[in-house]
Amino acid sequence: MSDTHAQTVAFVRDTMLPEQPPPASEAGVIKWMRENLFKGWFNSILTLLSIFFIYKIVSGAYPWFANGIWNTSSLAECREMLDGMTGACFSVLTERWNQLLFGFTYPTEAYWRPTLAVVLLLVAIAPVLYPKAPRKLMLFTAIYPFLAFWLIWGGTLLTPLMVLVGLIAGYFAFKKFERQSFAMGMLAGLVATVVVIWAGGVIPAAMPDVLALQAIPSRDLGGFMLNMILGTVCVSLSLPLGIMLALGRQSSMPIIKWMCVVFIEFIRGVPLITLLFVANVVLAYFFPPGSNIDLVLRVIIMITMFSSAYIAEVIRGGLAALPRGQYEAGDSLGLDYAQSMRFIILPQALKISIPGIVNVAVGLFKDTTLVSVISMFDLVGMIRGPILASTEWNGVYWELWGFAVFVFFIVCFSISKYSQWLERQLATDHR
Amino acid sequence: MKKIAILGAMTVAGLSAGVASAATLDDVKARGKLNCGVTTGLVGFAAPNANGEWEGFDVGVCRAVAAAVLGDPTAVEFVPTTGKTRFTALASGEIDLLARNTTWTFSRDVDLGFEFVGINYYDGQGFMVPKELGVSSAKELDGATVCIQTGTTTELNLADFFRANNISYEPVPIETNAEAQPLYLEGACDVYTTDASGLAATRAAFENPGDHVVLPEIISKEPLGPLVRHGDNQWGDIARWTLNALIAAEELGVTSANVSELASAAGSNPEINRLLGTEGTLGAMLGLEADWAVKAIMAGGNYGELFEKNIGENTPIGLARGLNALWTEGGLLYTPPFR
Numbered sequence: 147m148s149d150t151h152a153q154t155v156a157f158v159r160d161t162m163l164p165e166q167p168p169p170a171s172e173a174g175v176i177k178w179m180r181e182n183l184f185k186g187w188f189n190s191i192l193t194l195l196s197i198f199f200i201y202k203i204v205s206g207a208y209p210w211f212a213n214g215i216w217n218t219s220s221l222a223e224c225r226e227m228l229d230g231m232t233g234a235c236f237s238v239l240t241e242r243w244n245q246l247l248f249g250f251t252y253p254t255e256a257y258w259r260p261t262l263a264v265v266l267l268l269v270a271i272a273p274v275l276y277p278k279a280p281r282k283l284m285l286f287t288a289i290y291p292f293l294a295f296w297l298i299w300g301g302t303l304l305t306p307l308m309v310l311v312g313l314i315a316g317y318f319a320f321k322k323f324e325r326q327s328f329a330m331g332m333l334a335g336l337v338a339t340v341v342v343i344w345a346g347g348v349i350p351a352a353m354p355d356v357l358a359l360q361a362i363p364s365r366d367l368g369g370f371m372l373n374m375i376l377g378t379v380c381v382s383l384s385l386p387l388g389i390m391l392a393l394g395r396q397s398s399m400p401i402i403k404w405m406c407v408v409f410i411e412f413i414r415g416v417p418l419i420t421l422l423f424v425a426n427v428v429l430a431y432f433f434p435p436g437s438n439i440d441l442v443l444r445v446i447i448m449i450t451m452f453s454s455a456y457i458a459e460v461i462r463g464g465l466a467a468l469p470r471g472q473y474e475a476g477d478s479l480g481l482d483y484a485q486s487m488r489f490i491i492l493p494q495a496l497k498i499s500i501p502g503i504v505n506v507a508v509g510l511f512k513d514t515t516l517v518s519v520i521s522m523f524d525l526v527g528m529i530r531g532p533i534l535a536s537t538e539w540n541g542v543y544w545e546l547w548g549f550a551v552f553v554f555f556i557v558c559f560s561i562s563k564y565s566q567w568l569e570r571q572l573a574t575d576h577r
Numbered sequence: 578m579k580k581i582a583i584l585g586a587m588t589v590a591g592l593s594a595g596v597a598s599a600a601t602l603d604d605v606k607a608r609g610k611l612n613c614g615v616t617t618g619l620v621g622f623a624a625p626n627a628n629g630e631w632e633g634f635d636v637g638v639c640r641a642v643a644a645a646v647l648g649d650p651t652a653v654e655f656v657p658t659t660g661k662t663r664f665t666a667l668a669s670g671e672i673d674l675l676a677r678n679t680t681w682t683f684s685r686d687v688d689l690g691f692e693f694v695g696i697n698y699y700d701g702q703g704f705m706v707p708k709e710l711g712v713s714s715a716k717e718l719d720g721a722t723v724c725i726q727t728g729t730t731t732e733l734n735l736a737d738f739f740r741a742n743n744i745s746y747e748p749v750p751i752e753t754n755a756e757a758q759p760l761y762l763e764g765a766c767d768v769y770t771t772d773a774s775g776l777a778a779t780r781a782a783f784e785n786p787g788d789h790v791v792l793p794e795i796i797s798k799e800p801l802g803p804l805v806r807h808g809d810n811q812w813g814d815i816a817r818w819t820l821n822a823l824i825a826a827e828e829l830g831v832t833s834a835n836v837s838e839l840a841s842a843a844g845s846n847p848e849i850n851r852l853l854g855t856e857g858t859l860g861a862m863l864g865l866e867a868d869w870a871v872k873a874i875m876a877g878g879n880y881g882e883l884f885e886k887n888i889g890e891n892t893p894i895g896l897a898r899g900l901n902a903l904w905t906e907g908g909l910l911y912t913p914p915f916r
Contacts, residue, residue, distance in 0.1 A: 219627075222893070225784060241627060250629035365656075427665040521617050521657045531657065532625045534755045535618025537893050541782030543759050 210234050220538035238542045239549055242533050246549070249368015249523045250532055256360060259297040260371045266290060266297075267378065275564065277571070298367070298375065300359035304350035312343035328484030364442035368523035370553060375442075376524075377511040377557075380449040384510075385503070387450065388457030389496075393487065395462060406458070413455035419516050421448040426520040445517055453510045460502035464495035497572050504565035508558045515554075525550055601673050601805070601812035602864055605646055610654045613639035614672035617657040619754070620778040621888040621896075622678050631655045635676040637883040638697055638803050638820060641873040642674060645819045645865060650876035660729070664689055667806060674816055676803040678772075680730055685804075694817035696802040697880075699900040699909055701795035702734050703773040705780060708788050710767060715794040719744040724757045724766035726750075731771055734797040754779065772799050774888065774896055781893045815863055821912040822870040825852055826879035828903055828912065833878035840871045852915045859915060880910065 170176055184190040213233030217240065218224040224235035239246065248257055270290035273283040292306035316339030324331035350356075367375065394406035413421075425444040433439065468491060476486025496503075518527030529546045533539050605611050615623040615635055623633035631639075631653075640650040656672050667675045668690065678700075679685070681693040704715050712718060715738070725732050727750045739746050749766040751757045758779055761769040769776070773795060780786050803820065805813045826832070829849050831839055836853070843855040850856035854867035863869065877883050881903075888896045902908025 221782070245625075245627070245629070250625045423661075427662055427669070519659065519661075521659045521662055523617075523657070527617070530753065530755055531617035533618075535616075535620050535624040536626065537620055537624070538627075540620045540778065540893075541758060541784075543755075 216240050221541055222538075234545050235542055236545055238533065238539050238545055242528075242539070245369060245528055245533065246525060247369045248371050249366065249528060251366040252368060252371070253360065253362065253366075256300070256362065259300070259359065263294045263297045264374065266293065275568075296359065298362070298371075299364070300361040302350050302353065302355065303357035304353060308346040308350060309343055311346060312339045312341075315339060315342040328482065364440045367442060369528055370525045372442075372517070372522065372524040373511070373514045376446065376449060376514040376517065379446055380453055380514075381507045381510060383446075383450045384454035384457050387454035389461055389492070391454060391458035392461035392465060395458065396465060409451075410455045410458050413451055414459070418449070418452050418513055419519060421452055422516055422520050424448065441522070445520075445522070449510065449514065453506055456506045457503055460506060461495060461499050463502065464497075464499035465491065467498050468494055500565055500569055500572070504561060508561055511558060511561070512554060525553065601809045602646065602815065605673055609647065610652050611639065611643040611646060611674065612654045612656055612672045613643070614656050614658045614663055614666050614675040614677055615639065616677045617659055619678060619775075620782070621774070621892065621894040623655075623676075632887070634698065634883055634887040635678060635803075637877040637887065638676040638823075639674065640876045641823055642816055642819045644872040644876035645822075645869040646815060648866070648872055650872075664691070667691065667804065670806075673812070674803055674805055678801045679804060681800045681802050681804075682730070690807040691804045692807055692813045693802045693804045694813055695820040696800040696909075697820060698774065698801040700772040700774050700799035700801050701900075702731050702770060702797040702799060703776050703795050704792040705761075705769045705776045705789055706767060706792065708790050712792065715792045715796070716742055716744065718746065718768060720746070721767040722747045722749055722765070723768045723770055724749045724751050724761050725770055726754070726757070727752065730797070730799070735770055738796040758782065774894075777896050778888075778894045781895060811864060815865065818863060819870075819873050822852060822873055822915075823880040823883065824903070824910050824912040825915055826870070826874045827881040827910075828905065831874060831879060833875055833882060836871055836874045840868060848915055 167173065171180065183193045209232045211234060213228065213231055214236045215224050215227050215233060216236050218227060218235070218237040219241055221235060221238070224237055228235075244254070244257065248260060252260075267290070269283065270287045273279040273281065273287055289310070292310045295306045296303050316335040319338035320331040320335030322331075323334040391406050391410055394402050395410065397403045397406070422445060425448040426441065429439070429444055472490060472494065473486070476490045479486075481489065515524055515526040517524050518530055521527070521531075523531060529550060533546065534542070615631065615633075618624045619633070619635075621633055623631060623635045625631050636655070639653050639655065643653045644650040656666060658666050658672075658675070658677060663675055663677050663679065664685075666672050675691075676697075678698065680700075681696065685691055686693055704718070706712050706718075718739075723735065723746050725735055725748050732748075735746070735748070746768075749760065751760060754771065754775055757769055757771070760766060761779075762783065769779070771779075773791065776791050780789050780791065783789060803816060805816050825848075826836070829846065829852065831849060831852070839849060840853040840855060843850045847856060851859055852870050854860050854869070854871065858867070860867040860869045866872075878886065884896075884898065884901065885891065888894045890897060898906070898908060900909050902910065904911040
């Protein structure tokens with residue numbers, strides 16, 4: 147029987163054909179381009195148009211970058227070197243580099259201090275941002291604010307040290323009284339902190355030279371350093387404050403609730419720039435003459451208040467999104483208010499709120515440039531004021547503003563990338 | 578914002594006129610530093626250089642006062658102020674002296690409770706247009722678009738001028754001088770108007786200054802001068818006569834180069850002797866050292882030297898003396914006698 151077919155069929159394949167690559171038009175780059183760029187005549191036209199415009203932009207901008215001049219000391223000199231060619235005078239950035247970063251009054255020999263503070267900041271926030279970082283680093287994170295204060299403002303190390311000791315005392319008092327109730331613990335902690343800091347204040351006053359760096363008044367801070375300080379300090383302070391405000395607004399105790407509601411609604415109803423003007427010019431009238439509260443401190447307080455009101459609303463959204471059952475679950479387990487918030491409600495609510503919080507943080511970081519309006523020399527203030535008003539660089543715009551855009555973009559883009567990563571990490575639901 | 582600043586200034590003027598006023602001189606001496614309000618940056622008048630040191634024509638006034646009072650031209654804490662914060666800073670006592678190209682007007686002097694101690698620059702509002710427009714007089718600007726800083730006296734002057742000449746214009750509001758330059762160069766407005774000194778500085782920064790002309794019309798009076806708070810007349814006198822000393826020094830031919838020689842012994846000109854303290858007790862009358870004016874002149878030179886160094890014809894700004902020449906040379910600078 148085996149040859150039956152041999153008579154009826156002329157050819158029988160007895161081996162598999164080797165696999166063939168797909169036709170060129172259905173594979174690799176060409177397929178991708180056909181599907182994504184040239185699908186149909188309409189898309190093809192759009193693609194060609196886009197390519198044309200990108201080409202125009204790049205070819206227009208390229209000589210400006212390529213001919214850029216980096217080492218002249220004034221705009222006139224730079225224009226002379228360019229001799230009519232298109233080109234950027236990047237030398238304003240190199241010549242005023244330190245002023246752009248640190249402001250124009252920060253002592254040159256102390257530049258290493260804020261630089262070191264930024265490097266240490268990266269170390270300090272690592273355990274907060276990345277769950278995989280070694281937990282022991284948290285200890286450094288706790289110390290960091292005091293260290294950074296000492297590095298940037300100088301003076302004796304004892305001042306921030308006393309505050310740290312006060313906070314530690316407060317923590318232990320809190321731990322001791324937490325058994326009775328959370329509120330009791332908070333109260334005890336607060337009292338202990340204030341007492342220790344107040345009583346210990348004599349030590350740095352008595353020994354102003356122990357481990358002292360050259361003291362630098364806040365007035366001398368400036369440049370991008372000021373934006374970084376305001377941004378980091380205000381975001382990190384406004385987060386706990388915002389959580390408390392959000393919880394307070396949901397509280398069943400009327401006085402606390404209404405205090406929080408009034409605070410949030412008032413602050414949200416006022417433009418930030420108005421608050422800054424209040425900080426700069428009006429607050430001085432409320433204090434007795436001679437008691438001059440540091441301008442940077444006033445601004446930090448105002449920006450923190452502003453952003454904490456926004457963060458409170460974002461977190462309230464997170465709290466509202468949790469099903470009622472979660473609250474009841476906490477109650478049925480016999481947890482008190484503080485415990486159920488800490489262990490059940492907030493971890494979930496904060497997770498939902500991350501995009502909103504990051505949104506506020508990015509907006510806040512950019513809003514720190516508003517301080518240039520109240521004559522503080524942050525990055526924008528430096529550009530608008532001293533640099534554009536100097537006889538050497540009057541008339542340079544694109545280079546300076548481009549630099550500011552570049553710097554802010556890098557920081558804000560990294561924050562937003564990080565938040566996307568964090569959302570993926572925390573995504574425990576199944577999709 | 579402007580309203581807040583003005584409201585605040587008025588509140589303080591009312592509240593603290595009696596509190597923060599007396600004995601500014603003692604405060605300054607005790608502090609060892611003069612708190613001087615300047616602009617956040619205006620070419621030629623006040624701006625920090627690459628080393629962070631303040632330089633400029635208004636800065637020179639601050640340094641002269643510091644030198645007269647404290648004997649040290651570097652004992653100045655420069656407090657940068659914006660157009661919006663300057664008056665509150667002075668009223669609240671944050672600064673002792675405001676030298677920030679501020680126009681002397683009735684309401685600022687009387688209503689806000691300040692005292693202008695003199696005029697260190699006679700300015701006036703002018704117009705700049707591109708040469709290719711072919712305009713030779715501001716009266717030909719019918720229908721033009723004009724870049725103008727909002728909330729300043731220039732805005733009001735402009736409206737007055739165009740109404741008086743019965744021609745129309747279209748304003749393009751801008752916030753700062755720095756913002757005006759690119760707008761004007763891009764052609765967003767045909768005309769840029771601000772104080773003539775500002776126009777000169779702006780034009781000097783252009784790539785091709787020759788393509789632009791400043792029209793001959795000056796349509797307003799903008800006397801710029803330093804000011805102090807109401808209520809401390811001794812301090813006001815010190816600031817006023819320090820400025821006068823700089824002007825008198827130019828008139829009398831006393832410069833930073835020859836002042837120490839002239840002050841070493843009484844010379845033949847009695848007015849120079851009184852000014853430099855080798856004769857009479859003018860310094861003691863002010864509550865200062867006898868050689869207060871010598872130190873003020875040594876700080877940055879006399880008025881003419883300050884002018885030439887910061888905004889004069891050999892600088893990129895290239896302003897001519899014009900109204901700011903001495904009265905003996907056809908200008909308006911005329912100091913009362915030192916007697």
